[in-house]
Amino acid sequence: MAIESVSLFNPVQINPTSSTPKISPFEAQQNFGDFLKSAIESVNANQKASDVVTEKLIRGENVELHDVMIASQKASITLNATMEIRNKVIEAYQEIMRMPV
Template identity: 35%
Template sequence: MNPLQSPRMPAFPPPPPAPPGTPAAAQAAPSFKAILLEGIDQVNAMQHSADAAVQQLVTGEEIDPAMVLTTIQKADMSFRLMTQIRNKLVQAYQEVKEMRI
């Protein structure tokens, strides 16, 4: 085992090399903004999925109540995580804003 690697942390393989001729800009990792917007879109999709499942249950359609509950809990958990991320970002912004230059 590598002495710098934690025994509990799995080793991540290096990213695959880019195909030859690919410009450097295309090889760059996605921006923070893109990752954040993708996460927000995923949370929004989970919320819509939970709403649709509840609507199906209320209207008497054939749907498993356990699946509805699981869908609601997943949407709730993802929304809470998104809220915590937002809170941390606001806190970091406030700290940077209050720094003396």
């Protein structure tokens, strides 16, 4: 059984040395918005997958306990990582707002 990675983003997406062409601020906002949306959808998908296998276990269907625990931990880790990223973004925003102009 292969274990999939638990990642909110692909490291290629955040490579600062990549030679991408210049894009407009609007396109940058769109790309960033799409990135955030896909990351949140990934967290949601992990939560739903965990719920599905947990329900199967509760109903007594043929599902292994370790698969339920792996899905549950994957959902928990992605949610915790998302919350920590959110906290750091808010902290950075607050720090920028405290800067004198």
